[in-house]
Amino acid sequence: MVRVDHQPKRTRLGIAIRALLICSLALLLSACEKQSRHKPQLCLILSNVSNPFFASIRDAARKESARHGYPIDTYDSENSLQKENTLIQQCISNKAGVILLNPTDSFHSDNAVKLASEAKIPVITLDRAIRSNLAVSHVSSDNIIGGQMAANLLERFLKGEGDIGMLVGIPDTDTAQQRGKGFIEQIKKGPLTLVGSEVGNFDRHQGKLAMQRLIKKHPQIKAVFAQNDEMALGALQALLDHPSPPIVIGFDGSKRALSAIERGLLTATIAQQPDEMGSTAVKLAAQLLEGDRIPPSVSSPLAQVIRTNKPN
Structure with a gap:
């Protein structure tokens, strides 16, 4: 003789509700993962990361991009125009949403920025400007x-x-x-x-x-x-x-x-305030990607520091 135990209807109903909740949660997580996966990438290229000033810009940009939920790739052009050009092309190939560039050379970095502009990728420059008006915004001290x-x-x-x-x-x-x-x-x-x-x-x-x-x-x-x-x-x-x-x-x-x-x-x-410059550049990029207008330039404050005047 085979014994069959039937589960009460209430129990079957509870299982069905739990299954529905699990499915809904799975769909929500899948949607969030898909949205995150397709969020535009930021690309930061600095001229010389061995310089503590530029390393501070990089670190601040990474923190700010994490706060905004944008992935960011950071690169060092090592003061080489050729490498800078290669990195710009790499950012274009990776379909970056915005390129943040600290130009190697104010006069000759235009060529690299032109490539990004032709690919419809906006460029925000930091610390050093370029001679053309191809950059959508510039963050620097006066x-x-x-x-x-x-x-x-x-x-x-x-x-x-x-x-x-x-x-x-x-x-x-x-x-x-x-x-x-x-x-x-x-x-x-x-x-x-x-x-x-x-x-x-x-x-x-x-x-x-x-x-x-x-x-x-x-x-x-x-x-x-x-x-x-x-x-x-x-x-x-x-x-x-x-x-x-x-x-x-x-x-x-x-x-x-x-x-x-x-x-x-x-x-x-x-x-200067390199931390502020890095975070400001990322904020501008986020505003741009969200469809907001951004100013053509943002000035970062300066301070005189002598032995009796060390800023907090």
Whole structure:
């Protein structure tokens, strides 16, 4: 004899309801996964991630993209126009929704941006601008004002007299040109004399070599403005054995520079806000992808940082 136990109707009903709920949940999760999978990708290309300033932009951009739910790929062009061009093409092949670009060269990065524009992919530039109007927005500090701030600091520290020098970044970037322009224009208005400058390409080692050349040609200089903190730190290395080293101020506000200021090695820096720049660029990209209009440019604040004025 075979015994068959029939489940009560109430139990069968409960099983059916649970099954329906499970199916509904599975469909919802599938829909969410599909939506996430098809959310546009952001592509961030930076010129030199070994520079702490750009590493801070990258880290902030990653955090902000996670908050907005957009996947992001980050790349380092290593200050190579050829690699930058290859990375732009890779972002196009990956069907990026927006490309965030810190150009290697303000004058020659146009070609890479043109490729993205032809592929209907908007480009937002960071820190360095390009010469054309192909970028939909630009996020940066006001580098002309920053250069003026540096000049005012030197006049203050030198009490209005003395010869000074400058370490120049990558000459073909608008960043170097604008910082130099603001600095030189302000120096010409006062009693200080700019007697020489050397190119250090925004690099610490090259900044050290540039400082050695500058001090050899102009041993009388009392102060140096380095157009970024990495060159400023390189300059300090070059001056270690100098009997009466000139004061050095930098530009960026990197952690290494702030530490050097605390230890009394670096006199000052003009601090940018790389975290804010990275997060702002991602916010603009998110607004763009959601159909909102964005401003053609966004300015990030600057601050003078000396030993008694370290920002929180």
